[in-house]
Amino acid sequence: MxxxxxxxxxxxxxxxxxxxxxxxxxxxxxxxxxxxxxxxxxxxxxxxxxxxxxxxxxxxxxxxxxxxxxxxxxxxxxxxxxxxxxxxxxxxxxxxxxxxxxxxxxxxxxxxxxxxxxxxxxxxxxxxxxxxxxxxxxxxxxxxxxxxxxxxxxLLGTGVRVMFGALxxxxxxxxxxxxxxxxxxxxxxxxxxxxxxxxxxxxxxxxxxxxxxxxxxxxxxxxxxxxxxxxxxxxxxxxxxxxxxxxxxxxxxxxxxxxxxxxxxxxxxxxxxxxxxxxxxxxxxxxxxxxxxxxxxxxxxxxxVPDQPAVDGAFRARHLDVTALSMPALALANAAREVLRIGDVVQMMLANIACLIRQNDSEKARETVRMDDDIDALYAEVKTYLTRISREQLDEADGRRWADIIALTINLEHAGDIVERIVVSIQEKKIAHRLEFSREGLGELDDLLARLVSNLQLGLSVFLNHDIRSAGRLLAEKERFRDLERDYAYAHLGRLAGQTVQSIDTSALHLDLISDMKRMNSLFCSTAYPVLDAVGALHGTRLRKRVLDTMYGGMQRG
Structure with a gap:
């Protein structure tokens, strides 16, 4: 025995x-x-x-x-x-x-x-x-x-020979x-x-x-x-x-x-x-x-084994392969690809907002609200997938990548919630009453939305490539966006003082929109912090403004 x-x-x-x-x-x-x-x-x-x-x-x-x-x-x-x-x-x-x-x-x-x-x-x-x-x-x-x-x-035991003899x-x-x-x-x-x-x-x-x-x-x-x-x-x-x-x-x-x-x-x-x-x-x-x-x-x-058609247009994860969970590097790459899909949905929702501030389209508003359900579904699947990756198997670099992915997933899900809230507000305060923004207000909102989409794309690029120059540019864009939000809020208040009728009718919605966009911009720009922190460009959680100003100035000159 x-x-x-x-x-x-x-x-x-x-x-x-x-x-x-x-x-x-x-x-x-x-x-x-x-x-x-x-x-x-x-x-x-x-x-x-x-x-x-x-x-x-x-x-x-x-x-x-x-x-x-x-x-x-x-x-x-x-x-x-x-x-x-x-x-x-x-x-x-x-x-x-x-x-x-x-x-x-x-x-x-x-x-x-x-x-x-x-x-x-x-x-x-x-x-x-x-x-x-x-x-x-x-x-x-x-x-x-x-x-x-x-x-x-x-070899000397007959019982063992009998056991293997069965083969x-x-x-x-x-x-x-x-x-x-x-x-x-x-x-x-x-x-x-x-x-x-x-x-x-x-x-x-x-x-x-x-x-x-x-x-x-x-x-x-x-x-x-x-x-x-x-x-x-x-x-x-x-x-x-x-x-x-x-x-x-x-x-x-x-x-x-x-x-x-x-x-x-x-x-x-x-x-x-x-x-x-x-x-x-x-x-x-x-x-x-x-x-x-x-x-x-x-x-x-x-x-x-033919391809199966999608069921009822269900929006499901494509890249979260459970068989890759035993290989952390591959599993993290799969999760990162899925997070980029969430970013694509957020970008489509922002494009819909650009249409809704110009047109009173109730159908597009309902479709945009439904898209947040897609983001929530992907968020839940990515989060579950990441929790199934054994943290003990991750080296230091993979551990940081795991944290970056979960942070971006949470931020994009939060951005989707903000977009949903914006669309509901547009439905109740603009579409339902058939109101329009003033020409100046519309131009300001278009500018902020264009910058918001650009910063989302740049943030996803920083997440993928960990490029230090792009990270510095992203945080500089965050500062610029904050300044614009303040300037546009003052400009709107000036139009109110001038008794512009369209500005008065949409005042609360206009101010809520630029405030919510500023909040989303902060979420999109957060991917820059881990990249800059890794090279010592941050002190704690605060930006060393002089370093980044120098970095951004160098990029501008280049």
Whole structure:
């Protein structure tokens, strides 16, 4: 019993080490991997090579599948390019299995010692996450050594032989066992490494090992299918096409497993080497052949999983992929894209206000009020999505980005509420009584609205790019907007003193509008503060006016 527990603990350590390596690489290189994948859509061969490279880094075809299906779900990746990346991922994980079966036991203590020291001293930095990855690699190598040690006493136990002997009777049972283990462990790489080790120790026959390896490939395809069940049709099509390639390869190779098991020892005497070499050659040949079949498989996938029409014009989140939550960099990028959609809705609402101050259009007013419901729905989804990202997994930079995203989300939702209040006020005080603003008042409101839209766009740009010059310009525009709001309020009061009839009729509405626009402008300009604070241009929460005046003056001269 103790021997079996030792084996199971070694397997658990292998799975855990694979998980640490995968998450460590994704935290260090998540955003860069995202950019690499996004640039691989021009050529299928390039996409295939990209899949190999990314998977070799993260040591998990499942992690590559999560990123790729997320891109497909957002419409950023064509189906054919996504299928090529998934095929490359299968070859990449086979290459890593080949590397990890070399005798690297001496490297395990070095990696663990370096990794622990680096991670504990610099947890929130990229170097610290690199140390975490080194720990995972060391644990994988240690786990393989422990598994080899654990299976040696098992060879003497008849009960253990009987237990594993259940896998030798039926080819399909062996394939299903491999698929099940890959799904349970969330790692086809761990399945292959364990199988190769057990075959080397003589616990299972070479035929069983080959069938388990084939099943592990199927298991990784099932993981991708399960992971896209809650996603849109584009992601499900990609997972289905990838699984179809794996299933076709399994159906073609399984009948020949007995012959391969009989012939391979003549070429490769070591069972462990034979299993890993079979895994690499099988995936290389299968994926190379499947590259030629991408177009027909894509067409069939499109027929089987068609796009679903929008239901009742529902305004739902597009980019909040739940499968990316385990990869903070990708999840934060998804949330940022969704926040930009909220900004687009706010901008449309402001454009509607520009129409409503000129025309008494009740229908447009009702439509604008309804748009605030869209903002509220997106706000709730983004906020929930962000709270599901583990803060413990975020390094210092990602932690700041998380805070920036949630702050902008809240500010845009608040801006939507202000716009709704403005529109309701226009309905009650202007449209219902068929009033008009004076020509001068209308010009002032148009000017403030144009500046408000411009500052919203600039604020979103600062949020995306963290450009210091743009941030300085944004806060300078905030000051200018405040001055204009005060000047226009005084000008309006002057028209009241001059007994301008239209100004008298719309006075309360006019003053409320410019006050609300000033409030919204402050919300839009708030994205500048974190950028300037990061370079020391702010003192606490107060702007160092001299620094920004100099910065803005330099921009004006440029």
């Amino acid at each position: 103790l021997t079996l527990l030792n084996l199971l603990s070694g397997v658990a350590l292998l799975v855990w080490g694979s998980h640490i390596v995968r998450t460590g690489f994704l935290r260090v290189l998540g955003a860069n991997l995202r950019n690499v994948l996004s640039r691989s859509t021009g050529s299928r061969l390039r996409a295939f090579i990209t899949g190999i490279g990314v998977t070799s880094l993260v040591q998990s075809s499942n992690a590559t599948a999560v990123i790729t299906t997320s891109f497909a779900a957002q419409g950023l990746l064509p189906l054919t390019s996504g299928l090529a990346i998934m095929l490359g991922a299968d070859v990449g994980t086979a290459l890593m299995a080949r590397v990890l079966t070399f005798d690297l036991s001496w490297l395990s203590p070095v990696l663990v010692l370096f990794g622990v020291q680096t991670f504990l001293s610099r947890k929130q930095t990229r170097l610290g996450q690199a140390g975490r990855t080194a720990i995972g690699l060391g644990l994988i190598l240690l786990a393989l050594h422990l598994i080899v040690e654990a299976v040696q006493p098992m 030798t009777g039926d080819t399909m049972l062996d394939v299903l066992a491999g698929a099940a283990f890959a799904v349970i462990s969330y790692s086809s790489l761990a399945s292959v490494l364990l199988t190769a080790t057990l075959a080397s120790a003589g616990v299972i026959s070479l035929k069983v090992a080959l069938c388990i390896v084939i099943g592990a490939n199927l298991g990784s395809g099932l993981l991708a299918l399960f992971g896209t069940l809650a996603q849109n049709a584009a992601a499900r099509r990609l997972a289905l096409g990838s699984f179809a390639f794996k299933l076709a390869g399994a159906l073609l190779i399984v009948p020949f497993a007995p012959l391969l098991a009989h012939g391979l020892p003549g070429l490769i005497a070591n069972p462990r080497e034979a299993v890993v070499s079979f895994h690499l050659i099988y995936n290389a040949i299968r994926c190379g052949a499947c590259l030629l079949l991408i177009d027909p498989v894509a067409r069939v996938s499109n027929r089987l």
